[in-house]
Amino acid sequence: MILETDRLLIRPITIDDKHEIFKYRHDKEANKYQGWIPETIEDVELFIGEVSKQINVPGSWFQLVIVDKETQVIVGDLGIHFIDSENKQAEIGCTLNKDFQKKGFATESLKRVIDYLFNELNKHRIITSIDPDNENSIRLVERIGFRKETHFVESILINGKWVDDLIYALIEKDWDRKSNK
Numbered sequence: 001m002i003l004e005t006d007r008l009l010i011r012p013i014t015i016d017d018k019h020e021i022f023k024y025r026h027d028k029e030a031n032k033y034q035g036w037i038p039e040t041i042e043d044v045e046l047f048i049g050e051v052s053k054q055i056n057v058p059g060s061w062f063q064l065v066i067v068d069k070e071t072q073v074i075v076g077d078l079g080i081h082f083i084d085s086e087n088k089q090a091e092i093g094c095t096l097n098k099d100f101q102k103k104g105f106a107t108e109s110l111k112r113v114i115d116y117l118f119n120e121l122n123k124h125r126i127i128t129s130i131d132p133d134n135e136n137s138i139r140l141v142e143r144i145g146f147r148k149e150t151h152f153v154e155s156i157l158i159n160g161k162w163v164d165d166l167i168y169a170l171i172e173k174d175w176d177r178k179s180n181k
Helices: 015-025 041-050 105-119 135-144 172-179
Strands: 008-012 061-068 074-082 089-096 125-130 147-158 161-171
Touching: 008 105, 015 041, 015 061, 015 074, 015 089, 061 105, 074 105, 089 105, 105 125, 105 135, 105 172, 125 135, 135 161, 161 172
Parallel strands: 089 125
Antiparallel strands: 008 061, 061 074, 074 089, 125 161, 147 161
């Protein structure tokens, strides 16, 4: 499965991506809102080995990389969690290399993946989990059409610290309305 936009290829992660992934994912400051910050290349290899090799498997995470078509450089990655056994809900999360932020890559890749989840995999609801201090991500998902559903207080342990968690959601009928405007 390869998804495409005007500027990007979005494809499944492979072991050959490990060095590019490590290059931006190990930066603790740039990834302070992430639950996974690899210390070594071996951590990335282990991560790639643990993600599902098939898309749309209930209870699994499927990982994609976001590739700039022009340069063939990985600009980020995007994870999809297939939440429930009825397989109608998914969770998404996106991480961009700080060198490629504020260029529209996150918006472009998320919109394409959301469109795929609703229109090809027939999902009903997509959620995303965001640290309340991550203002850029909040603006991004609100711009795409997600609505805030809840604010959990100190509900997730990230990097040794209990943090709050905002849950945003988008349902298929709202995406259809938004995409037809």
